[in-house]
Each structure stands twice: as structure tokens, then as C-alpha cells.
Amino acid sequence: MKSPRQHAKAAAxxxxxxxxxxxxxxxxxxxxxxxxxxxxxxxxxxxxGAETPYRVLxxxxxxxxxxxxxxxxxxxxxxxxTELFGTPMERLVGERFVSLIDASDAAAFEExxxxxxxxxxxxxxxxxxxxxxxxxxxxxxxxxxxxxxxVVSVVATDLGExxxxxxxxxxxxxxxxxxxxxxxxxxxxxxxSRAAALNMMEDAVEARRAAVAERDRSQHYLxxxxxxxxxxxxxxxxxxxxxxASELLDRPERDLIGRDWIETCVPGRAAVxxxxxxxxxxxxxxxxTDYYQDVVVTRGGAERLIAWRxxxxxxxxxxxxxxxxxxxxxxxxxxxxxxxxxxxxxxxAVGQLAGGIAHDFNNILxxxxxxxxxxxxxxxxxxxxxxxxxxxxTAGERAARLTQQLLAFSRKQRTxxxxxxxxxxxxxxxxxxxxxxxxDVRLELELGADVDRIIAxxxxxxxxxxxLCVNSRDAMPHGGTLTLSTAxxxxxxxxxxxxxxxxxxxxxxxxxxDNGCGMTREVTERIFxxxxxxxxxGKGTGLGLAxxxxxxxxxxxxxxxxSTPAAGTTFTLYFPRLPVSVTAxxxxxxxxxxxxxxxxxxxxxxxxxxxxxxxxxxxxxxxRIVSAAHGAEAIEIAARHATRIDxxxxxxxxxxxxxxxxxxxxxxxxxxxxxxxxxxxxxxxxVDSERLRKVGGFLPKPFSADTLARQVRDQLGRRPLRD
Amino acid sequence: MNxxxxxRPVPRRRPAAWELRxxxxxxxxxxxxxLANLERICExxxxxxxxxxxxxxxxxxxxxxxxxxxxxxxxxxxxPQPVKKIIxxxxxxxxxxxxxxxxxxx
Numbered sequence: 001m002k003s004p005r006q007h008a009k010a011a012a013x014x015x016x017x018x019x020x021x022x023x024x025x026x027x028x029x030x031x032x033x034x035x036x037x038x039x040x041x042x043x044x045x046x047x048x049g050a051e052t053p054y055r056v057l058x059x060x061x062x063x064x065x066x067x068x069x070x071x072x073x074x075x076x077x078x079x080x081x082t083e084l085f086g087t088p089m090e091r092l093v094g095e096r097f098v099s100l101i102d103a104s105d106a107a108a109f110e111e112x113x114x115x116x117x118x119x120x121x122x123x124x125x126x127x128x129x130x131x132x133x134x135x136x137x138x139x140x141x142x143x144x145x146x147x148x149x150x151v152v153s154v155v156a157t158d159l160g161e162x163x164x165x166x167x168x169x170x171x172x173x174x175x176x177x178x179x180x181x182x183x184x185x186x187x188x189x190x191x192x193s194r195a196a197a198l199n200m201m202e203d204a205v206e207a208r209r210a211a212v213a214e215r216d217r218s219q220h221y222l223x224x225x226x227x228x229x230x231x232x233x234x235x236x237x238x239x240x241x242x243x244x245a246s247e248l249l250d251r252p253e254r255d256l257i258g259r260d261w262i263e264t265c266v267p268g269r270a271a272v273x274x275x276x277x278x279x280x281x282x283x284x285x286x287x288x289t290d291y292y293q294d295v296v297v298t299r300g301g302a303e304r305l306i307a308w309r310x311x312x313x314x315x316x317x318x319x320x321x322x323x324x325x326x327x328x329x330x331x332x333x334x335x336x337x338x339x340x341x342x343x344x345x346x347x348x349a350v351g352q353l354a355g356g357i358a359h360d361f362n363n364i365l366x367x368x369x370x371x372x373x374x375x376x377x378x379x380x381x382x383x384x385x386x387x388x389x390x391x392x393x394t395a396g397e398r399a400a401r402l403t404q405q406l407l408a409f410s411r412k413q414r415t416x417x418x419x420x421x422x423x424x425x426x427x428x429x430x431x432x433x434x435x436x437x438x439x440d441v442r443l444e445l446e447l448g449a450d451v452d453r454i455i456a457x458x459x460x461x462x463x464x465x466x467x468l469c470v471n472s473r474d475a476m477p478h479g480g481t482l483t484l485s486t487a488x489x490x491x492x493x494x495x496x497x498x499x500x501x502x503x504x505x506x507x508x509x510x511x512x513x514d515n516g517c518g519m520t521r522e523v524t525e526r527i528f529x530x531x532x533x534x535x536x537x538g539k540g541t542g543l544g545l546a547x548x549x550x551x552x553x554x555x556x557x558x559x560x561x562x563s564t565p566a567a568g569t570t571f572t573l574y575f576p577r578l579p580v581s582v583t584a585x586x587x588x589x590x591x592x593x594x595x596x597x598x599x600x601x602x603x604x605x606x607x608x609x610x611x612x613x614x615x616x617x618x619x620x621x622x623x624r625i626v627s628a629a630h631g632a633e634a635i636e637i638a639a640r641h642a643t644r645i646d647x648x649x650x651x652x653x654x655x656x657x658x659x660x661x662x663x664x665x666x667x668x669x670x671x672x673x674x675x676x677x678x679x680x681x682x683x684x685x686x687v688d689s690e691r692l693r694k695v696g697g698f699l700p701k702p703f704s705a706d707t708l709a710r711q712v713r714d715q716l717g718r719r720p721l722r723d
Numbered sequence: 724m725n726x727x728x729x730x731r732p733v734p735r736r737r738p739a740a741w742e743l744r745x746x747x748x749x750x751x752x753x754x755x756x757x758l759a760n761l762e763r764i765c766e767x768x769x770x771x772x773x774x775x776x777x778x779x780x781x782x783x784x785x786x787x788x789x790x791x792x793x794x795x796x797x798x799x800x801x802x803p804q805p806v807k808k809i810i811x812x813x814x815x816x817x818x819x820x821x822x823x824x825x826x827x828x829x
Contacts, residue, residue: 030811033748033795
């Protein structure tokens with residue numbers, strides 16, 4: 001492929017050679033006519049030699065003949081003319097014609113000259129002959145229409161000759177006038193145009209050659225740079241636009257040149273500000289450089305964000321009226337990525353905050369729920385008190401569900417991942433979803449064929465779908481259609497490049513598309529933030545979509561939202577596809593039927609309420625409880641405890657050490673000690689539940705007394721048999 | 724159209740391989756000379772293989788546009804390809820032969 005520059009060069013070479021050849025031929029006299037292209041098209045001008053017969057005729061004729069400018073300056077005169085006025089040719093050329101006329105007739109001559117511009121005219125005047133004699137003259141003036149230079153032909157006849165001569169002359173004059181008009185035209189063309197034509201051609205050839213070279217260079221630079229280059233004149237009209245500008249604006253160059261930049265390429269809402277900025281830049285004077293970002297609009301109406309550098313050129317800039325030269329880079333994608341990145345960082349920070357709060361809440365709720373249960377067991381005979389305590393318990397449970405949602409958002413929720421066929425899950429949810437959506441919203445399921453399975457917690461996935469449906473329902477108060485669809489998709493590098501946090505590979509896409517009220521861009525950007533809600537106070541917690549976000553992220557997925565106000569919203573969820581060979585490994589928990597025991601349990605927990613709740617649940621069941629507030633105390637107890645410790649029940653995150661470290665130390669001293677961890681953090685970096693499960697059991701907070709009792713029994717039952 | 728074709732005798736066994744067009748401006752001396760020179764050169768070097776078309780731009784200046792003629796006389800070799808132009812009265816025979824690709828560079 002040839003570059004545009006090479007094309008231009010290849011095209012210019014024969015032209016240049018031909019121009020050289022033409023000049024050579026003209027100089028060497030091999031050419032005696034030229035084609036001159038003017039405003040009225042091509043015209044053939046014959047050169048010296050061709051005119052000879054006419055020149056001879058003019059020189060030999062018995063009338064004075066001359067040409068002059070419209071202003072009356074003599075350009076040429078024949079022999080007879082010089083005799084008539086007794087002035088040699090060299091003095092006549094450039095002389096004012098009126099100076100040859102008697103002063104009394106000067107005004108009449110000027111009048112004649114004026115009329116001649118509209119058409120041929122004759123007049124009788126008195127001229128100044130040799131030796132200041134008065135010579136009666138008849139002057140015929142005409143302006144040949146073809147003589148663009150504005151030349152007046154004059155034929156001067158001496159009326160002082162005999163009557164016969166006069167009649168004769170008059171007779172021939174009519175004929176001559178006709179011929180002269182033609183002659184004068186040719187004469188004018190020749191005397192004025194020949195030199196001009198030659199110069200013009202030489203100039204044109206030179207200019208052309210220089211222009212081709214200049215165009216080559218400029219075009220080359222303009223086309224290879226990867227920024228758009230636009231030049232505008234003082235009124236803001238486009239004078240130049242390079243290839244990149246054409247591509248970006250989706251307009252051919254010819255569709256840009258001559259147009260008003262702001263009217264053509266700036267969105268209407270930004271036009272006034274853009275015009276002001278333009279005026280300010282022009283006003284700043286030559287050399288002023290400006291850096292700024294601006295939105296441009298393409299022919300198709302798409303908007304792009306451009307980072308511009310513009311410079312005001314000096315008024316005397318040779319490049320025809322260019323006032324501001326701007327180069328701009330498309331930063332739309334970069335800006336979008338920066339925004340996404342900031343948003344992702346914000347979500348991460350909010351997630352950590354929410355996770356921390358939920359963790360503290362879980363500790364408190366563990367105490368609230370545990371004590372509530374214990375009180376309930378004792379107040380059998382006082383129904384009023386029992387009812388009150390049940391209220392406390394119910395409130396505690398509600399609070400626990402709320403913290404659960406926060407944990408879901410912050411991806412610290414415990415999950416039971418299994419291989420899920422999403423089509424099957426959605427089908428089984430269908431009836432419930434229809435009830436949820438109500439009669440006004442139509443639910444359509446478009447389940448793709450052969451959609452692969454994913455690894456996810458079924459309950460959490462169902463919660464995602466329910467939350468999305470609730471969101472869509474609320475967006476369609478007057479009814480509408482919600483479409484849930486599934487399909488296998490592959491996220492490619494292009495997608496990943498445009499979506500911060502996504503990774504390439506095979507995914508199952510779940511799309512929830514409604515035709516509800518949609519959201520503005522500002523709302524869309526914050527939609528996944530916890531406690532962000534557009535609903536009126538009391539109507540929503542602002543956790544629904546935050547939960548969706550957290551669950552999808554925890555499952556290794558990715559979520560996008562696309563919304564147009566008044567048109568609807570589409571959420572697209574991507575879950576990593578499960579390789580077909582992997583099968584579900586979902587274990588059903590084995591629960592011990594009897595929860596009592598006599599073993600010794602070391603409880604390590606920095607929260608006194610939780611510690612004491614555990615003791616009060618387990619001691620009545622027959623266990624021996626030894627408790628410690630932190631790791632160091634636990635180690636000390638383990639070291640001096642002579643009898644064996646059957647179970648270490650420990651918090652995972654503690655001030656001095658983590659539960660895993662503690663478990664190792666205790667097991668060194670008391671081999672065979674079972675371990676059970678308690679934690680409100682799941683799926684967090686510091687709480688690697690997989691590692692914990694290799695060492696012992698895991699009890700997520702908050703837990704009820706019943707769960708605690710059963711899990712402790714279960715964990716003790718799993719101990720390896722010992723001597 | 725103000726073109727007139729001077730069809731030279733062409734032997735039937737071969738088609739005219741050379742198509743030449745001469746642009747002139749009436750009967751100017753150089754125009755007359757160019758036609759005479761061209762006919763002489765063709766007879767000597769391309770006998771039976773050429774056709775000359777004469778275009779008088781004085782009669783119809785618009786025809787100059789087609790071959791982008793600026794100086795007269797100009798000879799245009801239309802066939803064989805590529806199109807070539809020789810400007811002037813064709814009096815320098817060697818230059819003409821070179822221009823027509825009938826001779827190596829002088």
C-alpha cells in the first residue's frame with residue numbers, strides 16, 4: 001500500500017515534468033499559441049508571428065490608430081498617429097491622450113471616453129498637431145469586450161483633408177472600424193497578455209511545484225499524527241481538518257471545510273460557552289496557547305470528549321486566514337475508565353466500612369439473640385414477659401438480616417457455593433417472581449439453550465434475582481415488561497479494556513431488562529452504593545442493589561447497568577462459567593442428635609458478652625468451660641492446664657494474634673484438641689475460611705444458642721479417635 | 724465536433740497501433756510546421772501503423788480541457804499507453820522520437 005504522500009508524489013511527477021517541458025518549448029520558440037483559462041473558460045491566445053499580417057495592416061493604414069487605458073493613458077500608437085500629432089512613438093506611450101486634444105475640447109473628449117465604455121462612439125474634436133497647429137479630428141473610440149485589461153481602441157481621422165478624401169475615408173472607415181475592433185482586441189491581448197501569460201505560466205508552474213511539495217509534507221504530517229488537527233478562521237469557520245478529525249467526527253473533509261466549527265461540531269447546549277471561549281482565545285492575541293477539554297458531536301450525534309491544545313496564529317500567517325490551530329486527543333475512553341476506577345475504589349472503601357460495622361453488630365446481636373433465647377427458656381410461666389422477650393428476639397433477628405445484607409454487599413458473607421444451572425433456578429423462581437411483580441408487570445423468561453452452569457450460592461443467587469425484580473417493579477409503577485434472559489458469552493479484551501474490574505473469559509450472562517422509568521447518569525453511577533436510594537424515606541433500605549453487587553462480585557462475577565431515562569434499565573450480570581466436567585460438591589450438614597457433653601472447652605473471645613453467652617449456653621449442657629479474653633491468656637491457660645482441652649472455641653480476629661495461630665500453639669501443647677472458629681468476617685482477606693476449615697469447624701456470627709450447641713457437639717464428634 | 728481525422732492508409736493486416744492527436748491553433752506557423760513534421764516522422768518510422776487526429780483549438784478552445792493542453796502545438800500520444808505529450812513544433816526529430824519511445828534517450 002502506498003501512503004497518501006507517495007500517491008501525491010507519484011501523481012505530481014508527470015505534471016511537473018510536463019510543466020518543465022512546456023516552459024522549455026515556450027522559451028525555445030516552438031510554441032506560438034497558448035490556452036489561457038479565464039473566468040469565461042479557455043481561450044486561445046496566439047503569440048508573436050501570428051499577428052504579423054495585422055501589425056503590417058495597422059502600420060500601413062492612413063488613419064491614426066492607438067490604444068489607451070480606460071483612464072486615458074496611451075499604450076500604443078501606429079505610424080500615422082505619430083505623424084498626426086507630430087510626436088514620436090516613445091513619447092506617446094504613457095502620455096495622457098487628452099493632452100493631445102485642444103483644451104476647449106478636453107471635456108468633450110472625457111465625455112466621449114466615458115460613453116465608449118458602454119459602446120463604440122464617434123466624435124469630432126480639435127486636436128493639437130505639429131507646431132501647436134489645430135487639427136480637426138474625428139475620433140472613433142471603442143472598448144473591445146474581450147479585452148479584460150480594459151483597453152480603449154482609438155482611430156483618429158484628419159478632417160482637414162479634401163472632401164473627397166474625407167468621403168473616401170468615411171467609406172473605408174466603416175470597414176476599418178469593424179476590422180479594428182477585432183484587431184484592437186488581438187492587439188490588446190497580445191501586448192498585454194503575452195508577457196503576462198508567460199509570467200503567469202512560470203509562476204503557476206513554480207507555485208504548483210512548491211504547493212505539491214508543501215502539500216506532500218503537510219499532508220503527510222497531518223495524516224500520520226494520531227490527534228485531530230483543526231484550523232479555523234477568525235469567524236470560527238473550519239479551514240483545515242486532518243484525516244483523524246474526519247474519522248472522529250464521522251464527516252468527510254469536504255463536509256467540514258467552510259463550516260462553522262461550533263455550529264457543526266459542538267453540541268447545542270455547549271455552543272454559547274464554546275463561542276465565548278473562542279472569542280476569548282482570539283482576543284488573547286497571537287501566540288496564546290490554551291489547554292482545555294471540550295465535548296464534540298459526530299455526524300451521528302455521538303459525543304466525544306477531546307483534550308485540546310490550541311494556539312492563536314499571528315494575523316500575518318501565510319496559511320490563508322487561519323486564526324486558531326487546534327490539536328485534540330480523544331480522551332472519552334480514558335475519562336470513562338478513570339470514572340469507573342474511582343467508582344470501584346469508592347465501592348471497595350464503602351464495602352470495607354460496611355463490613356466493619358456489620359462485624360461489630362454481629363457480636364452485639366449474638367449476645368442479644370443468645371440471651372433472648374436463654375431468658376425465653378426460663379419464663380415459661382410468665383407469658384407477658386415471654387412475649388416481650390420474643391419481640392426483642394424478633395427485632396434482633398431483623399437486625400441480623402440487615403447486617404447480613406451489608407455483609408453480602410461487602411462480600412464478607414458466608415456462602416455455600418454449588419454448581420448452579422441458572423435456567424433451572426430461574427424457572428423454579430418464576431411463579432414466585434410473578435407474584436412479586438404483580439399483575440401490571442409482565443415477566444418474560446428468555447432462557448438460552450445449553451447455558452452452562454456456574455458456581456454460586458443458590459440462595460444468594462435467588463436473592464440477586466429477587467432484588468433485581470423488586471427494583472424493576474418499582475421502576476414500572478404503571479406496569480411494563482421485565483425480561484430475564486440467560487446466555488453463554490465470552491468477555492473479550494476489548495470489553496475488559498472498557499470495564500474496570502472485569503476479566504476476560506467464558507461467562508454466563510443474566511440480563512434483567514425493563515421498560516420502566518430508567519435512571520439518569522448521576523443515579524446510575526451511584527446505584528450500587530449501600531444506602532443510596534431514590535425511593536422516598538421508609539420505602540427502601542438502599543441495600544437491594546448493593547447486595548446484588550456484593551453477591552455478584554463474591555461469585556467472581558461482573559455487573560453492568562445501562563439505563564436511559566423514560567426508556568428503561570438493563571442490568572447484565574456475568575458469572576464465570578463452570579467447566580462442564582466439574583460436578584457439584586454440595587455436602588448436606590450432618591447434625592448430631594444429642595448436644596450434651598462433658599468435655600473441656602477453651603473459649604477465647606474478646607467480646608465479654610459473647611464469651612459469657614457461650615459459657616451460659618454450654619455449661620448447662622454439661623461441658624467444662626474455660627474462657628480467655630485474648631490469645632496470650634488462652635496460651636497461658638493451655639500451658640498450665642493439666643487435663644486435656646477437648647475443644648478450642650476461638651474468635652478469628654483478635655487484637656494480639658489470629659485464631660489460626662492460637663490453634664496451632666494450643667494443639668502443640670494438647671495434641672488432638674478439636675478447634676472451632678467463630679467469626680463475623682467471611683470471605684475477607686484476614687479470614688480465609690477455606691484455611692480455617694482445614695484446621696477445624698467454623699461458626700459464623702451471629703449464631704443462636706441452638707446452633708452453637710449443635711456445632712460444638714458436631715465438632716467434638718469429629719475428633720480423631722485417640723488412645 | 725471540430726475534430727477532423729486525417730486517416731492515413733492503413734494496411735489491412737494490422738490495426739493502427741499508434742493513435743496520435745495534434746492540437747493546433749488555426750494556421751499559425753508553428754501549428755503548420757508541427758503537422759508537417761509529424762507527418763514526416765510518422766511516415767519514416769511508423770508507416771502503416773499510425774493515425775493522426777488534428778484538433779484546432781482556435782475553433783473550439785474547450786477541447787483543450789480534455790488533454791489539459793496549455794501550449795500549442797502539442798502532440799498527444801494516446802496509444803500505445805501510457806499517454807505522452809510532446810510540446811512544440813516537433814522540429815527536433817530526435818527529441819520527438821525519444822518522446823514517442825521510438826529512440827533511447829539522446
